[in-house]
Amino acid sequence: MSGPVLLPRSLDEAVAALQETPAATILAGGTDLMVAVNAGTHRPEAVVSLARVPELRSWRRDGDEVVLGACLTYTEMEHGELASLVPALCQAARTVGSPQIRNAATIGGNLGTASPAGDTLPVLAALDAVVEIRGPAGTRSVPVLEFVTGVKETVLAPGELVTAVRLPVLRGPQEFLKVGTRNAMVISVVMAALVVDLDGHTVRLGLGSVAPVPVRAREAEAYAEAHVDWEGAGNGRARIVDAAVVERFGELAATATAPIDDHRSTAAYRRHAVAVCARRAIERASS
């Protein structure tokens, strides 16, 4: 393992490589990094590729949780058992880019890039996911909402890398909706991820593309929790029957956002679309 492009074969090697070459760029799926390299806006001095680190490439069940390796691809999230354990993540994965992108892009890369439009981030926010980080000083765990600190900014320090994401497996409906102006392969204008925990009696709503960082609609969540018929939820759905409650849930969701006008949409539309998506998500979860 030498030269400016390093291909570590284990997590230890990867961490060592990053320590030896502090200026190195971390390469996961490449779908964000290579866009910048091809455009000449990022000129790497050295690269540490994580593609061959086996520990990062798989996921495992750990009690009431699943632990996803950072280099798990969207295609791997979209299919198989994981899709039934964390349905919202599967739905979000299917909306990412194209099949080619989903074959390459990784959940760790989505976190590392920390774009406001990162497709899995609202789901991870709704699930209170915990990001596991390894660096020269050892390991640490950071809740996802603390991990992303701004537009394309994270708590990662030089020499650190994301190794895994820890998610709860919950009993209850999950929904993910993404608004874009094309039917596929589109950057989101608004995203909403709804997770209902029938055992914990919680409703969680993560929102994306409506603020510099993924946000939770806490007020809407509390309002919904107070109106779910938890005792009558025996069929596995979170029953809310009152149309006025659904309406109010959407309104409250919109208040959690701080959207902007940009070339993809307007702040006003984003606020409106959040309310619509939140309503539809909770209606689907109820039906």
Add this chain to the structure above:
Amino acid sequence: MTVTTDRQERLRERLGSSAKRPDGIPKVQGSFAFSSDLQADGMVWGHILRSPHPHARIRSIDIGPALAVPGVHAVLTSDDVPGDKTYGLEHADQPVFAHDVVMHIGEAVAAVAADHPDTARRAARAIVVDYEELEPLVDAEAAITAEPIHPDGNVFAELVIRHGDPSAVGEVVVEGTYEVGMQDQAFMGPESGLAVPDGEGGVDLHMSTQWLHVDRDQVANCLGLSHDKVRMTLAGVGGAFGAREDVSMQVHLCLLALHTGRPVKMVFTREESFLGHVHRHPARMHYRHHASRDGKLVKIEARIVLDGGAYASTSRPVLVNAACFAAGPYDVPNALIEGWAVRTNNPSCGAMRGFGAVQVCFAHEAQMDKLATALGIDPVELRLRNAMKTGDRLITGQLIAGTAPVKELIETCSAAPLPAEDPDPDPMALPGGAGRTADRSRVRRGVGFALGFKNLMYSAGFDDYSTARVRLENGVATVTCAAAEVGQGFVTLVQQIVREVLEVDEVVLAPAETASIGSAGSTSASRQTWMSGGAVERAALAVRARLDSGEHEPLEETYEHHHPPTSPLDADGQGDAHVSYIFAAHRAVVDVDLDLGLVRVVEIATSQDVGRVLNPVQVVGQIEGGIAQGVGLAVMEEIVLDRGVVRNASFTDYLIPTALDMPEIAIAALIEQPEPGAPFGAKGVGETPTISSSAAVAAAVRAATGLELPRIPIRPQDISLAASPV
């Protein structure tokens, strides 16, 4: 045996058959040489430095830091242009390199040649340009009277069409103001080419373009060389749609090659491609339609303003087209059309499929629907009552002498069966697609209908011609013609024509180039089937005549094919400006998510006026592809500008339809009425599929929502945040 079978198969590939493309096998194998695939020994890479500002004065340019980058072979600016400092299709106002003032974002300021594309890019970034930013003029309407931003003024063209009685008034009057955003051709193969110096002061340029000879002339003028010292050869073209009609990198490539004495290759990035070619003109159009109570059009008034951007390109003829076809394919006794094409600091606009007819079609068809509502007449019936026919006059006073099967188009297209609504649709098939946003109870279906038309070939006095040579030797026909194959299938048609005329099986196409043959004109204006197809036919007929009179091979004939002369419009916009017209009807079915404003185009039925079908598969390909661009303009495609700055110069944010966005296409009818005077009776079908498909989709979305929607592309917020309740 195999040879005989192949021969028989090829002989069957005459006119009217779905003959196979001669370039098809290399294209599916990946070995077809597109302009970006070319390489040469000792080659270096070119890169252009572009202005980050839409309007600025250049105080100084320091190329020293770029020259100091190891691996750099040349750094050139305006001072290094030996001939004309500007070029242009109609009016030479486009600088090779901005010298004093930059007029639009992405304008070329300097060019670099280096040993690696990354070196060239880094060196270009090392050039220090001191800009004094100037206020950009970005409002086309304001530009008409604003202080000139260029020595040639702000108005590229201004015209009026006065037809019939200007004081005529209808019993029912409807009016509206309509807008079309800036669409991009968005071909897949980026601008690219290879220039090779010949060591004797001349240069060979291999380039993807639409019109070799006019490129060659502009390049030679800027290089200060006689035209024969610049030889252009067509390299594989990855789509065009109008965007390759203007010169892009041609002069820069040749300058770099002549300065370095080496072959130079350049490939635009996708961002450069968006910044480096012209777009479809954004339009603002105010219309007033007058009709009698029984639904006959009495008068149409329109005021059309096209934003031509920084340089002239083809703004003038685009405006002429927009004005000539402003009333739609209807019998209109009285009209008053005023039009302007103006200069702004927005990106330059020029040719794109439909060439002025697309913008006015959106407006005149919205007006026809509005009129139908006001009259209480079915919109299809209203169109039938006013349908143009042979013997009618265009609003320019010109007699429609050729075929005009508008009634047949309306009747067949509107009679096509409507698609059934799926009672249990896959979420992927609903508005929003993969995003799973739709709530079926809030999805409404709408149906819209639109007609469009335009001219075939160049108009208004332009001497339009094409040249072709056919040589028959040892039973093999070789065709030489400089017509640019851009994907449309002209190369297939050439073989079909020659097989038809000469009854030979083997037809070889010589490379398209400037050195060996005269101009074929541009691959645009739906003209190559008529112009170059006609030239090939007549050259082949001349060979055939000599064969029939007993002469022996080798036989060679060259033919220069001109279409009948046309006249410019007079001061009242009257005159016989056009040769022939082509018409189409589209009916769109859409599903709209009322709350999110997302649109799913479900189906487009179409009837097309084709004259005669020469290759059924290729005709279908033109129709489906043209409709895709119309669908894109209706619901997603727009260059987003912010005070002259392009905000979405990428395929990430300039969205074109994917396979999940394209509806089913139902071809209701291909109306075959041979066009008098046209070779084989065929009309070029490249543009009409695009023209009225956008208008039909917009009409369908109006029908689903009840909203006026006077602008395309229709954005989600235009529906979901509309003031009127849905």
Add this chain to the structure above:
Amino acid sequence: MSETAAFRLRVNGTERVVEGAWIGESLLYVLRERLGLPGAKNACEQGECGSCSVLLDGTLVCACLVLGASAAEREVVTVEGLPNGSGELTDVQQAFLDEGAVQCGFCTPGLIVTVHDLLERNAAPSDLELREAISGNLCRCTGYGRILAAAQAVVAERSGSGRSQRETPS
């Protein structure tokens, strides 16, 4: 150029050596400019068009988003290396020609690789599955109609008789 890389990879079954590459070069650039394989196309270099689709260790990816040097020791299949048995063309390539799916042809190689990959995993895709599978491959000429027809023709022929025998995966 500053930092350079040297590496080996297997392309279409052949061991290839790359030397003196700038470390930022994509696999697409390496294939096209260093290894003489122009079949994968350079239309956007952002992973937004699919023109550069190749198989990397059997997985469909955009070659423009693969760092060339990170593909060291891996197996790449491009349009030039699709298994065509003893014939000149694969059944997908032949169907693209027969159905009129080729116009300018710039998107064609990427689409052919994508359709091959889809039909390996799903021999009988529905219309929507087919559209979703090619939704990452932009085409500006055809409106996709003839491309979908070509893919459906391959599905029909592979599920029937005769034509499928032409396709002999290596």
